């Protein structure tokens with residue numbers, strides 16, 4: 001849709017008050033100093049767009065300069081899309097479409113990050129712009145005091161609760177060790193850490209301020225909500241982030257949180273392969289409704305596919321459709337070597353598989369299998385066995401997981 005009264009430009013730091021106002025209204029919040037300060041923390045000059053109707057800022061979208069762990073190990077640059085909002089009264093006029101075009105076409109023209117990713121407020125918004133469902137997670141609830149299986153090894157150290165200053169260096173060291181091991185995890189520059197630890201009242205939603213429980217090899221950031229009913233205490237403990245680098249530390253930290261007094265439920269955003277379910281004596285004490293986490297978009301199919309490693313040797317031609325970024329449309333040959341490194345070239349050969357760029361985004365982190373998308377009728381197999389070979393090649397050792405919503 002075209003609307004000639006709209007214009008897009010890069011935002012500067014002077015636009016931040018208007019930016020915070022639009023974003024707050026877009027998310028049905030009152031604009032506050034705390035909210036504006038959070039925008040300031042992560043604002044990147046040259047990378048945030050605003051759409052104006054005359055002089056009025058009506059839509060926003062930002063890119064964060066980050067790195068993401070890809071299957072096979074290693075981190076690759078990613079533009080993390082954030083702060084997308086259009087003011088009520090200006091929706092369905094193509095404002096978001098302009099922002100998406102400016103971001104994706106700009107990244108392509110400048111040969112910047114080959115991949116973008118985002119968390120979506122609503123899952124129907126982004127596929128039209130080429131985003132595929134690249135990673136999911138469980139919004140788990142576990143019954144407090146749920147028993148562990150016999151023989152679960154615990155750490156010899158005691159869990160300690162510490163203040164922010166003591167927790168920060170330990171948390172950073174543990175996260176930086178773990179993030180490169182897990183596809184979907186982002187690196188954290190200083191601004192991202194500040195954003196994570198920033199804890200204004202409006203983020204707590206009836207829960208306490210952030211608490212920190214640590215072991216030498218693990219940490220949990222969490223909050224607790226106090227509540228009572230006719231049967232007594234019925235509080236909830238909500239894990240914001242838990243990272244452990246040994247199985248013993250992982251089990252010990254969960255044991256500590258599950259035994260938290262005056263609570264009856266522990267809530268946690270779990271990876272699809274979260275080990276906890278295999279530690280519980282009764283796995284049904286953990287409910288696991290799934291949600292979508294990262295939506296992934298390949299900006300440049302060739303650069304993006306070459307930026308990850310592959311789990312099995314493969315030589316396949318992908319016939320790609322991409323209406324929003326037409327430079328990706330066509331046939332691409334992916335050839336991997338014995339170490340899993342890939343070479344990707346445009347070819348005239350007929351495709352072994354036909355798919356949309358959203359499907360490539362979905363399979364990129366190893367979270368959605370090509371065989372699943374073929375069964376869904378989305379990937380079409382033109383050469384017998386091609387789906388199975390692609391499925392083996394794109395698989396990762398672990399499910400992709402992104403702990404951080406941005």
Ligand SMILES: CC(C)(COP(=O)(O)OP(=O)(O)OC[C@H]1O[C@@H](n2cnc3c(N)ncnc32)[C@H](O)[C@@H]1OP(=O)(O)O)[C@@H](O)C(=O)NCCC(=O)NCCS
Pocket residue numbers: 001026027059084085086087090091092093094095096097098119120121122124125128
């Ligand atoms: C989601 C949002 C950014 C969309 O902005 P917008 O400027 O209205 O989007 P556009 O006009 O460019 O819409 C492009 C297309 O997507 C569709 N679309 C946009 N938002 C949609 C939604 N929430 N649900 C279904 N379809 C949607 C439009 O109908 C349009 O389809 P068409 O091309 O077939 O006509 C805006 O509604 C908003 O700010 N919502 C609240 C905050 C939010 O959710 N932000 C996203 C954070 S991840």
